[in-house]
Amino acid sequence: MTSVVVVDDHPAILAGIQAWFAAADPPIQIVAAGADLSVAWTEPGRSARIVVLDLQLADGNPAYGDLSRLVDAGRQVIVYSMRDDTTTPLTCLDLGAFTYLNKAEGHAHLVAAVHAAHADRAYVSPSLAGAMGVDRRPTRPKLAPRELDVLLEWFKSESKELVAAKLGLSPRTVATYLDRVRIKYANTGRPAPTKATLVARAIQDGLIRLDEL
Amino acid sequence: VSDSAPAVIADRTADGLRRGMLAVPAADLLFSLPILLDNAGTYRPFWGEALAFAALVGITALAAIPVLRREPWGAWRWPLLGAAFAAHTAATAAVAPADLFGTPHWSWEIFGWWAVLLLLDRPVPYLLVILAIHLGVTVGQVLAVGRADTLTFVGMSILALLYGGLQVAVWILGAGTRRAAATAASLAAEGERLRTAELVAEQIHRDRQARYAELADTAGPLLAGLASGQLDPGDPATRQACLIEAARIRRLFAETDDSGDPLVHELTACIDLAARRGVVVHLAVRGECPPLPQPVRRGLTEPALLALATAASSARVTVVAVADRVTVSVVADGAGPPPDERTVPIGQEHVDVAWTEQGGTVWMEATWVGAAMSSSPATAAGTAPAPAVGPQPGQTTVSAAAR
Numbered sequence: 001m002t003s004v005v006v007v008d009d010h011p012a013i014l015a016g017i018q019a020w021f022a023a024a025d026p027p028i029q030i031v032a033a034g035a036d037l038s039v040a041w042t043e044p045g046r047s048a049r050i051v052v053l054d055l056q057l058a059d060g061n062p063a064y065g066d067l068s069r070l071v072d073a074g075r076q077v078i079v080y081s082m083r084d085d086t087t088t089p090l091t092c093l094d095l096g097a098f099t100y101l102n103k104a105e106g107h108a109h110l111v112a113a114v115h116a117a118h119a120d121r122a123y124v125s126p127s128l129a130g131a132m133g134v135d136r137r138p139t140r141p142k143l144a145p146r147e148l149d150v151l152l153e154w155f156k157s158e159s160k161e162l163v164a165a166k167l168g169l170s171p172r173t174v175a176t177y178l179d180r181v182r183i184k185y186a187n188t189g190r191p192a193p194t195k196a197t198l199v200a201r202a203i204q205d206g207l208i209r210l211d212e213l
Numbered sequence: 214v215s216d217s218a219p220a221v222i223a224d225r226t227a228d229g230l231r232r233g234m235l236a237v238p239a240a241d242l243l244f245s246l247p248i249l250l251d252n253a254g255t256y257r258p259f260w261g262e263a264l265a266f267a268a269l270v271g272i273t274a275l276a277a278i279p280v281l282r283r284e285p286w287g288a289w290r291w292p293l294l295g296a297a298f299a300a301h302t303a304a305t306a307a308v309a310p311a312d313l314f315g316t317p318h319w320s321w322e323i324f325g326w327w328a329v330l331l332l333l334d335r336p337v338p339y340l341l342v343i344l345a346i347h348l349g350v351t352v353g354q355v356l357a358v359g360r361a362d363t364l365t366f367v368g369m370s371i372l373a374l375l376y377g378g379l380q381v382a383v384w385i386l387g388a389g390t391r392r393a394a395a396t397a398a399s400l401a402a403e404g405e406r407l408r409t410a411e412l413v414a415e416q417i418h419r420d421r422q423a424r425y426a427e428l429a430d431t432a433g434p435l436l437a438g439l440a441s442g443q444l445d446p447g448d449p450a451t452r453q454a455c456l457i458e459a460a461r462i463r464r465l466f467a468e469t470d471d472s473g474d475p476l477v478h479e480l481t482a483c484i485d486l487a488a489r490r491g492v493v494v495h496l497a498v499r500g501e502c503p504p505l506p507q508p509v510r511r512g513l514t515e516p517a518l519l520a521l522a523t524a525a526s527s528a529r530v531t532v533v534a535v536a537d538r539v540t541v542s543v544v545a546d547g548a549g550p551p552p553d554e555r556t557v558p559i560g561q562e563h564v565d566v567a568w569t570e571q572g573g574t575v576w577m578e579a580t581w582v583g584a585a586m587s588s589s590p591a592t593a594a595g596t597a598p599a600p601a602v603g604p605q606p607g608q609t610t611v612s613a614a615a616r
Contacts, residue, residue: 134500
């Protein structure tokens with residue numbers, strides 16, 4: 001059973017996530033949920049490795065500090081935010097977030113991201129892909145032109161089938177491109193347990209070779 | 214400080230006045246030097262009078278700096294006036310009591326010119342009060358040396374009336390000239406503003422006519438068809454044409470708005486209409502959009518507008534700006550735009566439009582590549598995704614690359 005703790009200060013969002021997770025296959029159990037970080041640091045929430053975190057809690061500032069502390073404690077943090085810009089997803093990734101989801105991306109992406117987190121496999125949402133695709137910071141990993149194509153087409157269409165048809169690839173190959181980009185990002189910036197497990201799992205799965213990193 | 218013609222005239226008038234008024238005490242000092250030297254033996258002591266003279270020469274030099282630099286007095290005004298006052302009081306104190314208001318007392322009437330120069334841009338009471346204080350201090354000095362006789366006071370009164378009257382008259386003349394110049398400047402500025410407003414209004418009128426001409430080509434026939442009954446409002450094709458024209462009109466309105474990102478602003482206008490129909494539209498923007506000329510923006514928004522007009526229930530609109538490449542993409546569920554709308558009128562620059570249909574989903578991508586990148590495709594491939602690739606089985610792709 002995949003168990004998660006959900007931190008979000010909107011009751012309607014909490015209720016929605018609860019309904020999605022109950023209907024997920026395999027089902028996802030919410031062991032604790034609440035409006036602030038205390039639910040993630042106290043039992044029963046403390047024992048859940050996966051944290052779904054609303055970046056913008058009541059005080060209005062992005063909770064980057066809380067995100068770092070959760071990551072340092074070895075938690076897999078799925079940032080779930082209203083913010084739809086370029087810098088926020090990249091900052092979260094640098095801090096070691098497992099992935100970044102925009103709240104407009106909804107049900108399918110959140111459930112898939114939790115399943116991926118449980119298996120330590122990468123998950124790249126369209127909003128995160130868009131941010132990676134236009135990332136021009138000097139610290140960004142080196143991406144192949146094809147990888148950039150896949151990132152941006154995934155951001156635009158939100159459909160691996162459409163990306164696959166457009167670029168003449170199979171949907172599976174599209175997913176592989178996205179995962180490889182995520183691993184390249186995991187290998188940059190501040191070290192974090194999440195990044196290490198992602199990279200280790202990717203090598204184990206044969207997604208990427210050591211000499212490619 | 215404006216550099217328009219009227220402001221220059223006003224500035225020059227003020228500068229000329231100040232130079233003229235600085236020349237008066239300077240010339241007075243020059244002519245007083247022989248008097249000072251001829252009567253050297255009469256002062257008590259001579260070095261006191263000479264020191265006061267030297268101080269006044271120094272004050273003249275200091276005052277000349279802001280005058281020649283055409284700067285306002287600022288913090289200089291009161292220290293200069295105070296120094297001049299002190300030097301004149303010292304000069305009077307060094308004159309022998311018997312010579313007061315006589316030839317060796319060259320300094321007394323010059324002080325008023327300093328007051329005129331330094332207080333020209335202040336209300337007249339400042340000048341009157343300063344002159345009165347000077348007179349009062351002089352009376353005190355006269356009494357202190359025991360020359361309280363009628364003859365001295367008559368001499369002083371004549372000098373005070375003669376020079377004081379002259380100085381106040383010059384001040385009034387100068388202040389009047391200043392005011393006239395300021396009025397002329399503001400009148401001329403108003404005239405200039407009116408002329409500018411007129412030119413702007415003309416330009417706006419021309420722009421409106423141009424926009425009307427653009428609409429007349431597309432919206433005009435549609436309205437005429439509806440009015441004459443040739444077009445059936447119940448026909449889905451007519452309805453779609455109306456939707457597209459309405460979106461174009463909305464975009465025209467948005468084009469004249471002042472907004473941080475005009476492309477996104479104009480796209481929002483196109484989206485607004487679809488949203489009113491009940492289509493759920495999600496707009497996401499990634500990257501910094503470079504400034505785009507209006508024809509390019511229109512080339513990018515036009516196909517988006519067509520795609521949105523066909524959306525049945527939901528659409529995803531994205532703007533991606535990487536280096537000099539801007540892509541507007543619309544993914545919508547719907548029947549797809551009519552084939553004859555697939556070539557899009559585009560302005561001076563290249564906008565590539567690609568339509569893809571797959572399983573009831575329409576995907577439109579309009580891409581503009583800036584001049585710097587289109588001239589060197591090798592670098593473009595290294596820094597940005599390749600343009601839309603060729604058609605795949607099971608889908609149709611129409612590319613319109615226009616001049």
